[in-house]
Structure formats: structure tokens, C-alpha cells
Amino acid sequence: MAVLASVASLMFTACQKKAAAHTAEHPATVEQIEGSDLKRVTLTARAMERIDLKTDEVREQRVSPAASPQRVVPYSSLIYDPQGKTWVYTSPQPGSFVRHSVEVDYIEGDLVALKDGPPTGTVVASRAVAELYGAEAKLGH
Numbered sequence: 001m002a003v004l005a006s007v008a009s010l011m012f013t014a015c016q017k018k019a020a021a022h023t024a025e026h027p028a029t030v031e032q033i034e035g036s037d038l039k040r041v042t043l044t045a046r047a048m049e050r051i052d053l054k055t056d057e058v059r060e061q062r063v064s065p066a067a068s069p070q071r072v073v074p075y076s077s078l079i080y081d082p083q084g085k086t087w088v089y090t091s092p093q094p095g096s097f098v099r100h101s102v103e104v105d106y107i108e109g110d111l112v113a114l115k116d117g118p119p120t121g122t123v124v125a126s127r128a129v130a131e132l133y134g135a136e137a138k139l140g141h
Contacts, residue, residue, distance in 0.1 A: 026044075027043060027046065027047030028041055028044075029042045030135060030136055030138065033098065038099055039098075039136050040098050041089075041096070041135050041136050042095055042097075043135070044095070048095065048128075051131045053132075054125070054127035055123050055124060055126055056074050056077065056123075057121055057123055057124065058119065058120050058121060058122045058124060059121075063108045063111055063113055070113045071113070071114045071119075071120055072111045073088055073102075073111070073117070073124055073126075074124075075107060075110045075111060075112050076110070076129065077089070078102070078129075079133055085101065086101070086102050086103070086104050087100060087102060088117065088118065088124045088125070089124060090118050090123065090124055091123040091124065091125060092123075097132050099132075100117065100118050102114055102116065103116035
């Protein structure tokens, strides 16, 4: 009986250590942004590497059929929520991402011309956007 108790104790200790290690190494944290319905997703450097997350910037560019430059983002930055609303993930700090509503004017090849959205120069996620959305929605948890 004492051997069984020792084995159970060792197993319990091992489970506690594994749980602590898992918690300490959680790849993403999600926190509510006070005063809004939005959340901030913060990824570890290892998590960004694993999902091959890339960023780009909102920029002004001449795209057809527009005669003047427009704010554009890579098409890969765009994500649609279940209601069909369009978003991009801005990155106010390295490793931190916040969903930002955008209004699409049109899509030309790999670029999205924006009617409304973040200002020129804003850093946006351009790869692994679906993974950010999943982390924010806590899919798979």
C-alpha cells in the first residue's frame, strides 16, 4: 500500500510540473481591451515563428482603376468574421495584435484598396491571420 501511495504521489508531482510548464510556455495570451469589444492577442516569439507570422504596413499606392493613390494592405491581411465583416490585425507593438475593422473599396490582385481602415504606416499581420483570429476566439481550447 505504501508503494502505491508513493507511485501516486510521484505521478501527481509529475502532472503538476507538466501543467506548470505548459502554463509558463503558453504561446498566446488574449486580453480584453478596456472600453471596447476588442481583444489584444500577444504571441511569444516562438509562437510567431511556428505559425510563420509576417507583417507589412498599410501604404499608399496607385492601383487600378483608381487614378490617385489609395491606402492598401496585402490581400493576405484581410479576414472575414462569421457575419461577413472585414478586418485586419494591426500590430501596435511587436508580438501584439488587435483586430481593426476595415471597409474594402476593391481587391486588385494581391492588394486590397481600403475605403476605411487604419492609417498609412500602421503595421498589419500579413500571414497567419486566421491563426490570430483562432487565438482571439480561443478556438481549439
